Amino acid sequence: MSEIRTVALVGNPNSGKSALFNKLTGARQKIANYPGVTVERKAGRIALPSGAQVELLDLPGSYAFDAASPDEEVTRKVVFGEQEGQRQPDVLVLVIDAANLEQHLVFAQEVIALGRPTVVALNMIDLAERDGLTLDPAALSNALGVPVVPTVAVRRRGLEELASAIDSAHANEDIIQPRPALDQTERRLEARNIAKGVILSKSARHTIESGLDRVFLNPWFGPVILFGLLFVIFQAVFAWATPFADALDGAAGAASDALVANMAPGLVRDFLTEGVIAGVGSVVVFLPQIVILFAFILLMEATGYMARAAFLMDRLMARVGLSGRSFIPLLSSFACAIPGIMATRSISDPKDRLTTILIAPLMTCSARLPVYAVIIAAFIPNTSIGPGIGLQGLVLFVLYVAGIVGAMVVALILRRSVTKGDASGFIMEMPRYQLPRLRDLAIGLWQRAWVFLRRAGTIIFAATVVLWLLLSFPKAEPGESQLDASIAGTVADGLHVVLEPIGFNREISLAIIPAMAAREVAVASLATTYAVDADDEEAEAEGLAATLSARWSLPTALAFLAWFVFAPQCLSTIAVARRETNGWKWPMFMLGYLFALAYLTAGATFWIATWAGL
Numbered sequence: 001m002s003e004i005r006t007v008a009l010v011g012n013p014n015s016g017k018s019a020l021f022n023k024l025t026g027a028r029q030k031i032a033n034y035p036g037v038t039v040e041r042k043a044g045r046i047a048l049p050s051g052a053q054v055e056l057l058d059l060p061g062s063y064a065f066d067a068a069s070p071d072e073e074v075t076r077k078v079v080f081g082e083q084e085g086q087r088q089p090d091v092l093v094l095v096i097d098a099a100n101l102e103q104h105l106v107f108a109q110e111v112i113a114l115g116r117p118t119v120v121a122l123n124m125i126d127l128a129e130r131d132g133l134t135l136d137p138a139a140l141s142n143a144l145g146v147p148v149v150p151t152v153a154v155r156r157r158g159l160e161e162l163a164s165a166i167d168s169a170h171a172n173e174d175i176i177q178p179r180p181a182l183d184q185t186e187r188r189l190e191a192r193n194i195a196k197g198v199i200l201s202k203s204a205r206h207t208i209e210s211g212l213d214r215v216f217l218n219p220w221f222g223p224v225i226l227f228g229l230l231f232v233i234f235q236a237v238f239a240w241a242t243p244f245a246d247a248l249d250g251a252a253g254a255a256s257d258a259l260v261a262n263m264a265p266g267l268v269r270d271f272l273t274e275g276v277i278a279g280v281g282s283v284v285v286f287l288p289q290i291v292i293l294f295a296f297i298l299l300m301e302a303t304g305y306m307a308r309a310a311f312l313m314d315r316l317m318a319r320v321g322l323s324g325r326s327f328i329p330l331l332s333s334f335a336c337a338i339p340g341i342m343a344t345r346s347i348s349d350p351k352d353r354l355t356t357i358l359i360a361p362l363m364t365c366s367a368r369l370p371v372y373a374v375i376i377a378a379f380i381p382n383t384s385i386g387p388g389i390g391l392q393g394l395v396l397f398v399l400y401v402a403g404i405v406g407a408m409v410v411a412l413i414l415r416r417s418v419t420k421g422d423a424s425g426f427i428m429e430m431p432r433y434q435l436p437r438l439r440d441l442a443i444g445l446w447q448r449a450w451v452f453l454r455r456a457g458t459i460i461f462a463a464t465v466v467l468w469l470l471l472s473f474p475k476a477e478p479g480e481s482q483l484d485a486s487i488a489g490t491v492a493d494g495l496h497v498v499l500e501p502i503g504f505n506r507e508i509s510l511a512i513i514p515a516m517a518a519r520e521v522a523v524a525s526l527a528t529t530y531a532v533d534a535d536d537e538e539a540e541a542e543g544l545a546a547t548l549s550a551r552w553s554l555p556t557a558l559a560f561l562a563w564f565v566f567a568p569q570c571l572s573t574i575a576v577a578r579r580e581t582n583g584w585k586w587p588m589f590m591l592g593y594l595f596a597l598a599y600l601t602a603g604a605t606f607w608i609a610t611w612a613g614l
């Protein structure tokens with residue numbers, strides 16, 4: 001095992017390291033058009049042209065070896081051979097963005113000065129060409145004293161040449177001499193000199209980009225465009241998904257009918273119709289909504305717009321004591337708080353980072369979408385309140401905004417109390433605007449859809465089965481309701497005492513317990529509870545939305561929504577917060593403040609809605 005050589009990809013963030021890694025190893029690491037995507041080292045095996053097997057490492061991007069953020073720390077440790085359980089790399093592949101040569105040459109010199117066998121991948125040559133830059137790789141190789149291979153990671157250009165260069169870099173090991181140490185300012189000057197010698201000609205594509213940036217980053221138009229875009233996204237989530245969701249819903253109904261028609265009544269049939277189809281099926285119907293939401297997010301990432309959004313948010317974030325650095329982790333939390341909390345490793349200031357971890361659960365994760373969507377479908381009429389503006393989409397938008405505003409307020413308070421400290425600065429290179437590659441988009445969407453379906457098949461299924469068992473036994477006496485008789489009903493009665501003041505009924509009290517396993521289970525749980533409790537097949541067959549709108553008052557429904565905006569997320573989020581903060585103190589704090597916030601806002605919503613006569 002120790003025989004195998006290690007090759008590490010190093011370089012500035014967003015230079016295409018993960019893209020190269022994926023193409024060389026066939027892996028599917030996340031790549032996206034903004035800095036700070038990779039926060040952990042990832043390893044894969046490749047065979048070089050000589051036949052030698054090597055271990056290839058993808059590392060987080062870095063601006064300098066003395067940088068303080070936890071992800072950059074990983075890179076430093078690995079390169080210096082200080083990472084436990086990781087052999088020091090025998091060869092470094094330094095990935096440089098050809099279209100950002102001057103910036104990337106600063107860190108490049110630091111890497112080369114280590115005197116390790118190094119090969120430069122002069123990546124993104126296509127973008128440099130598109131920008132009208134003509135580069136001279138040989139001149140760069142002369143200036144740096146190491147081999148330079150032009151590559152286009154995403155089109156596999158130059159990968160074989162790169163592999164050969166890695167092969168011969170082994171042999172060169174003793175030729176390379178350590179170079180004189182420069183300080184950061186000297187390196188910057190030197191970078192400019194080298195770039196000047198390497199760039200043979202330049203043309204004027206930059207003007208288009210700066211024109212776009214003048215609009216998107218304009219202090220007035222910028223936020224208006226961002227806000228408008230988000231608004232459109234939530235409209236689309238409802239408007240476009242409806243036919244697909246209806247079709248899935250219809251299929252679930254038909255499956256249930258077919259089972260009822262073809263199976264003898266009994267426990268197995270009940271389990272299939274009440275547990276599997278009503279429960280898990282009620283969650284799966286939200287797949288179209290999830291896919292549409294992610295299509296927009298992936299598009300914004302791929303085009304380079306997301307980084308502009310982060311830049312726009314920087315000022316707002318500064319006002320609540322955070323920096324634009326927190327934007328990407330918070331944005332990831334819209335998918336799921338777990339990758340979001342892990343992405344905070346790119347934040348160097350520990351208090352900034354802690355604050356971001358603590359507010360990440362307030363971003364509406366995609367697991368909450370089914371919960372919102374089912375309540376909105378049941379209680380908010382599908383009316384239009386202006387050209388192209390549907391009321392349902394608007395309510396969804398408001399729920400997301402409520403989470404964001406809540407997070408900002410909490411950050412403001414935390415930064416003045418428990419995580420007090422100076423706001424730190426924000427440096428971020430703007431990635432170039434790019435047309436998204438359809439293939440990447442399709443893969444990204446497929447991965448999201450698969451994650452969702454896998455959750456439905458595993459954790460949601462398991463939680464629903466347990467709940468169905470607890471709901472189905474002991475069996476009710478004739479005349480008694482099954483819910484009253486069951487174990488689950490007894491538990492719900494206990495919790496209901498605490499939750500009644502905020503307008504929750506017994507079914508809700510029951511649903512929010514398994515929702516701690518995964519948010520979507522709340523929907524499955526309600527569906528199963530009502531299905532088990534239905535007296536006849538007829539009532540069982542009507543959709544969950546119809547059942548809810550017949551049985552809940554509007555204030556109760558609104559309180560339920562408010563609860564889900566603020567209540568702590570699943571147990572996995574708590575677990576990852578524990579891991580990232582090295583202890584139970586902060587996750588417990590998070591749990592406490594979120595429950596308190598959820599209880600108070602749900603209560604306030606219920607009482608205000610009741611008072612307003614809704």
Ligand SMILES: Nc1nc2c(ncn2[C@@H]2O[C@H](COP(=O)(O)OP(=O)(O)OP(=O)(O)O)[C@@H](O)[C@H]2O)c(=O)[nH]1
Nearest residue numbers: 014015016017018019031036037038061124152153
């Ligand atoms: N046009 C073009 N795009 C590229 C090339 N290489 C990478 N990209 C794109 O550049 C973006 C950044 O690539 P990543 O592989 O995520 O960059 P990274 O260096 O791993 O970034 P961090 O993980 O943040 O350090 C992605 O949108 C890639 O699709 C290339 O050669 N040409």
Ligand SMILES: [Mg+2]
Nearest residue numbers: 017018037038
């Ligand atoms: Mg990466």
